[in-house]
Amino acid sequence: MVPLGARSYSIAIGAGLLNDGARWQEAVGSRRVLIVTDDIVAGYYLDRLTETLGDAIEPCVLPAGEAHKTLATAGRVWNRLMDARLARDDLLIALGGGVVGDIAGFAAACYQRGIDYLQVPTTLIAQVDSAVGGKTGVNHPLGKNMIGAFHQPAAVIADIGTLATLPAAEYRAGLAEIIKYGVIADAEFFAWLETHLDALLEQDQAALAHAVGRSCAIKAAIVAADEHEHGRRALLNLGHTFGHAIETGLGHGHWRHGEAVAAGMVMAADFAARLGLMERRDVTRLRDWLIRAGLPTWAPAELQAERILELMAGDKKVRGGRLRLVLPHGIGNAETTADFDRDALGRMLIEGPPDA
Amino acid sequence: MVPLGARSYSIAIGAGLLNDGARWQEAVGSRRVLIVTDDIVAGYYLDRLTETLGDAIEPCVLPAGEAHKTLATAGRVWNRLMDARLARDDLLIALGGGVVGDIAGFAAACYQRGIDYLQVPTTLIAQVDSAVGGKTGVNHPLGKNMIGAFHQPAAVIADIGTLATLPAAEYRAGLAEIIKYGVIADAEFFAWLETHLDALLEQDQAALAHAVGRSCAIKAAIVAADEHEHGRRALLNLGHTFGHAIETGLGHGHWRHGEAVAAGMVMAADFAARLGLMERRDVTRLRDWLIRAGLPTWAPAELQAERILELMAGDKKVRGGRLRLVLPHGIGNAETTADFDRDALGRMLIEGPPDA
Numbered sequence: 001m002v003p004l005g006a007r008s009y010s011i012a013i014g015a016g017l018l019n020d021g022a023r024w025q026e027a028v029g030s031r032r033v034l035i036v037t038d039d040i041v042a043g044y045y046l047d048r049l050t051e052t053l054g055d056a057i058e059p060c061v062l063p064a065g066e067a068h069k070t071l072a073t074a075g076r077v078w079n080r081l082m083d084a085r086l087a088r089d090d091l092l093i094a095l096g097g098g099v100v101g102d103i104a105g106f107a108a109a110c111y112q113r114g115i116d117y118l119q120v121p122t123t124l125i126a127q128v129d130s131a132v133g134g135k136t137g138v139n140h141p142l143g144k145n146m147i148g149a150f151h152q153p154a155a156v157i158a159d160i161g162t163l164a165t166l167p168a169a170e171y172r173a174g175l176a177e178i179i180k181y182g183v184i185a186d187a188e189f190f191a192w193l194e195t196h197l198d199a200l201l202e203q204d205q206a207a208l209a210h211a212v213g214r215s216c217a218i219k220a221a222i223v224a225a226d227e228h229e230h231g232r233r234a235l236l237n238l239g240h241t242f243g244h245a246i247e248t249g250l251g252h253g254h255w256r257h258g259e260a261v262a263a264g265m266v267m268a269a270d271f272a273a274r275l276g277l278m279e280r281r282d283v284t285r286l287r288d289w290l291i292r293a294g295l296p297t298w299a300p301a302e303l304q305a306e307r308i309l310e311l312m313a314g315d316k317k318v319r320g321g322r323l324r325l326v327l328p329h330g331i332g333n334a335e336t337t338a339d340f341d342r343d344a345l346g347r348m349l350i351e352g353p354p355d356a
Numbered sequence: 357m358v359p360l361g362a363r364s365y366s367i368a369i370g371a372g373l374l375n376d377g378a379r380w381q382e383a384v385g386s387r388r389v390l391i392v393t394d395d396i397v398a399g400y401y402l403d404r405l406t407e408t409l410g411d412a413i414e415p416c417v418l419p420a421g422e423a424h425k426t427l428a429t430a431g432r433v434w435n436r437l438m439d440a441r442l443a444r445d446d447l448l449i450a451l452g453g454g455v456v457g458d459i460a461g462f463a464a465a466c467y468q469r470g471i472d473y474l475q476v477p478t479t480l481i482a483q484v485d486s487a488v489g490g491k492t493g494v495n496h497p498l499g500k501n502m503i504g505a506f507h508q509p510a511a512v513i514a515d516i517g518t519l520a521t522l523p524a525a526e527y528r529a530g531l532a533e534i535i536k537y538g539v540i541a542d543a544e545f546f547a548w549l550e551t552h553l554d555a556l557l558e559q560d561q562a563a564l565a566h567a568v569g570r571s572c573a574i575k576a577a578i579v580a581a582d583e584h585e586h587g588r589r590a591l592l593n594l595g596h597t598f599g600h601a602i603e604t605g606l607g608h609g610h611w612r613h614g615e616a617v618a619a620g621m622v623m624a625a626d627f628a629a630r631l632g633l634m635e636r637r638d639v640t641r642l643r644d645w646l647i648r649a650g651l652p653t654w655a656p657a658e659l660q661a662e663r664i665l666e667l668m669a670g671d672k673k674v675r676g677g678r679l680r681l682v683l684p685h686g687i688g689n690a691e692t693t694a695d696f697d698r699d700a701l702g703r704m705l706i707e708g709p710p711d712a
Contacts, residue, residue, distance in 0.1 A: 071427070071434075075427060078427075078496060078502070078503055082496050082497075082498040082499060082502060083498070106466075110462075110466070110493075110503050110504060110505055111503065112504075113491065113493060113504045113505055113506055113584075114505070135469065136469075137466075137469060140435075140438050141438075142438040142439070145469075146438060146468060147466050148466060148468075149465065149466055149469055149470070150469050150470065228469075228470070
C-alpha cells in the first residue's frame, strides 16, 4: 500500500497475477479499459491479460524502446483514447517495462486532465522502481523525462512470473535498484540481499517476491513522505546523478539505466568514503555485491573526468545553480547535500576506481 | 485568495498592475522567468511587462487564436523552456487570454513534472474565469481541452486596464461568464449586475474591479471545495453543455465561447423553468440582461434540435453514459442533474426560444 490519502493505492506482488481473474475484476470493475503495451511485451503477455479481462477494446501497441519515449508516442496513446472515446471514469492499463509505464502514465495523467490507470510492470526495474510513485513522462530531445507529470496509479499489479522472459542483462540491471533500497534505507535488507543474491539470480520465486515487496515498501514510504520530491524523495536518486552522466556521455542505449546506476552508486559511495561519511569496507560490500550480480561498478574509462563533471552539472537535480548529490552515510542511510568540495569530486573522477 | 492548502494563491485585481514593480518583485523574486504570450497581446503589453520585470529572457510568442491551442504549440513552449534551461524552481508567466493561459499553464504543469507559473490575464473572460482554478490544456483534433492538467498558478495578477484594448465583442463575451456567477451562486451579485451593467459596458474601473473581484471570489470558493471537479465545480459549467454543442455545431470560431455560454445559460434556464425548477420571470431577467449586454440568448436557428442533442450527448461531461446538465434553481443557486426527461429537452429544442 502506498499511503497517499485519497490517492492511496495497493501494490500486489506475486507469480501468476496476470491470470488472477478475481483480482482484475476488482481492479477494473465495469469500466472500459485501454491496454497500452509495446510490441515486445505484447508478444509475451497481451493475450494472457486480454483473456483475463474479457472484452477489452483494441489495445494500443507502441514500438518498444527508450527511443520512442517521446511526446509523439504519447500523442499516439491520446489518439487511441480519443478514437475509443474513453471517458474520464474509464481506465488505462500500462502493461510493460518502465518506458511503457512512463508513457502510458503520462497519457493517463493528461487525458481529460487525468484518468485512472493501473501499472502492470513486466520488468524487474519497473516492478521495484518506476511503477511505484507516480512519476510519469517522456523525453525531450534535450533531456530525459523533461515533459511529465506526477500521477499516481490506481493500483500496481506486479506478476513476478513475467520476469522469466526478461533478458538476463535486463534482469541484472533491475537488481541495482533493489540493492539501492538497502543502501539508502534498510541495513537489514542489505544484509538479506547479500545472503540471497544467488537465489535472486536464479529467480527463486519466494526470494524474488520478498525482494520486490521490500523494495516497493521502502519506495512507498519515501514517496508517501514526499510525493513531489521536495526533499526526502531525492534519496531515491542515489547513484543517478553519476549514472545519468554516464548514460548521456556514452549516448543513451549503450548502458542500461540500472547498469549506470550500479556504477553511480559505487562512485557516490566512494566519494562518501573520501569525505569520511562511510567506512571503506561498506563501499566494498556494495561493490562486491554488484560485481557478483554482473554489474559495472565505475564509469567506463573512455569517459573523461571533465566530461562527467560537465554532464553532472547539467543534471535536472541541480537547484539554484548548485550540484546536489545523494551520498550514503554507511549502509541503510543516505543524505542529499550540495555542501561538498567540487575539487575533491574532480580528483576522485581523475583518480578512478579504488583497487578492490 | 484561492484557499487550497499548500497550493493557495492570491488574486490581485486592479488597473495598472502591469507597472506595479513592487508586486512583480514579490511574485518573481530572484527566479528566472519565461514569458509566454501571443503575437497580438505582445504588441500591446509585452514591452510594458518586460520593463517592469527588468532582465527577462527572450519571451515565447505564440501565434494568437484557438486554432493554435494544440499539443504542437505546447511543444514550442517546452522547446523554449529547454533551450533556456529553466530549472524546476524557475517561473513561467502566461500573459494573455484564455488560450495563452491554457497552453502556458499546461506547459508549466508538465515541464519537469510541474514548475510555478503566474496567470496574467488580459481578456475579461480570462480574468473572471480561465485564469483562476488551475484548469490547463490543449485541444485534440477530436475534442476541446482533451489533453491537459490541473495545475494551479502561483498567483493571478489581473490588470483590468488591459481590457481597454480588447475588441468590444470579446469584452461582451466575458460579461456572460460574470452573470453566470450570479445565477449559480449569488443573487445579490446578480442584482448588482442588473443595476451596474451600463457602468460595466463603459468599463468604469470601480465597477469592473468589483465585478471581476466578485467573480473570482465565487470561482475560488467553488474550486476550493472541489478542485478536480468531482462534484460542485461542475456548476461552473452552467450553459456550457448547450454552449459547446453550439460552438461545435457551427464550427469553432463562428461564435465566441462567451456568446455560446450566454445562449446556453438561457436554454438551461428555460429548461429549468419547464421542469418547474425556476420561475419564468427569473429566466426573463437573465435573458434581458444578456440582450442588454449584446449577447445571443438561444442557439442559432440553423442548428437543428436533433443535431444539438447529438452534440450534447458527445460532451465530455457525460459520465457513465448519461448526459448531465447544470440547471439553475432560481437566481443564485444551481444543481447538476442527470435525472430529467430527454424528450422534454428535445421538445424545448424543437419549439425554440420562448417569446420575450
